[in-house]
Amino acid sequence: MDKDHILTELFAISNVPSVIWIDEEGRISRPAASEFGTDTFSEITGISREGHMQQVREWVRNGALPEDASFVVNDLSDEEIQARLHFRLAAHLRRNNMPVEAEKHFDSAIELAPLDFTIARASMPLRGGDPFGEEFFELYQKYQDAGSPFHGIPRKPQTS
Amino acid sequence: MEKDSEITILANSVTSVSGHWANGDPFVAPTEVKSVLGWEIKPEGLCKDDACIPVNEDQSIKNQDRYNLRQVAHLTGHPTLVSQESRTITIGQPSALRSSALRDKIAPDFELPDIEGVDRAFSDWAGKKRLLVAFSSW
Numbered sequence: 281m282d283k284d285h286i287l288t289e290l291f292a293i294s295n296v297p298s299v300i301w302i303d304e305e306g307r308i309s310r311p312a313a314s315e316f317g318t319d320t321f322s323e324i325t326g327i328s329r330e331g332h333m334q335q336v337r338e339w340v341r342n343g344a345l346p347e348d349a350s351f352v353v354n355d356l357s358d359e360e361i362q363a364r365l366h367f368r369l370a371a372h373l374r375r376n377n378m379p380v381e382a383e384k385h386f387d388s389a390i391e392l393a394p395l396d397f398t399i400a401r402a403s404m405p406l407r408g409g410d411p412f413g414e415e416f417f418e419l420y421q422k423y424q425d426a427g428s429p430f431h432g433i434p435r436k437p438q439t440s
Numbered sequence: 441m442e443k444d445s446e447i448t449i450l451a452n453s454v455t456s457v458s459g460h461w462a463n464g465d466p467f468v469a470p471t472e473v474k475s476v477l478g479w480e481i482k483p484e485g486l487c488k489d490d491a492c493i494p495v496n497e498d499q500s501i502k503n504q505d506r507y508n509l510r511q512v513a514h515l516t517g518h519p520t521l522v523s524q525e526s527r528t529i530t531i532g533q534p535s536a537l538r539s540s541a542l543r544d545k546i547a548p549d550f551e552l553p554d555i556e557g558v559d560r561a562f563s564d565w566a567g568k569k570r571l572l573v574a575f576s577s578w
Binding site: 306307311364366 | 448450452454520523525528532535537538543546547548549557563567568569570571572573576
């Protein structure tokens with residue numbers, strides 16, 4: 281349980297689900313990628329779990345890595361780092377019955393990292409919003425319009 | 441003489457300590473610096489294991505035998521967010537840990553509670569291939 285989102289700081293995660301492969305020696309074999317463990321959302325995302333699961337099996341059984349494993353994920357910007365701190369402070373203030381102060385820091389976090397789902401979407405249920413509602417789809421549209429900026433391996437367009 | 445005040449520190453855990461504020465920054469005792477950041481204030485500077493960082497102990501960093509936690513955190517590579525309004529300093533993960541993860545592909549260790557509330561370190565599973573899956577319950 282990562283209520284303070286420390287993984288988003290340690291690994292520059294900016295969306296979920298994000299999956300990172302780590303070997304026996306603690307080296308990152310494949311950096312963050314948007315992958316799914318089930319097909320629950322495949323109708324919305326267009327992403328099937330099976331391709332990733334097959335890659336994982338190959339890695340575990342034979343040590344084989346996909347081509348994209350050498351991808352280098354961009355570091356967080358200063359703004360994205362500050363956004364994470366504002367988010368954490370906002371969540372703390374909310375937990376301690378200081379909703380007005382919390383709102384200010386949620387606003388600051390989103391202003392600094394407006395397309396980071398670990399901030400913009402994650403704050404929705406904490407502020408009484410719906411992370412599957414209209415607010416989310418507006419965010420998703422802005423994200424797509426901006427070229428889907430993401431700290432992780434870019435997903436190749438699916439061919440059917 | 442600055443008035444004593446409670447300061448909440450959001451770092452790897454949440455703690456409230458006694459300290460004071462000066463020029464918008466929180467000042468805490470050296471023991472709190474060590475407890476929060478793991479760096480000890482010694483005559484040669486801020487020290488951890490074999491490493492020491494020299495500290496220029498002027499008024500901006502040392503005041504009434506207390507240390508400016510924001511400045512000390514920056515010296516040790518931690519980003520910070522200070523909110524005097526809520527008497528809080530938020531201290532982020534060291535940037536060097538993330539850079540090493542991204543550039544050198546070395547996974548930083550971390551500790552988080554499991555669903556039962558029991559703290560688990562990622563290194564508890566060292567020696568095995570691991571999938572780190574970040575997800576949200578929404």
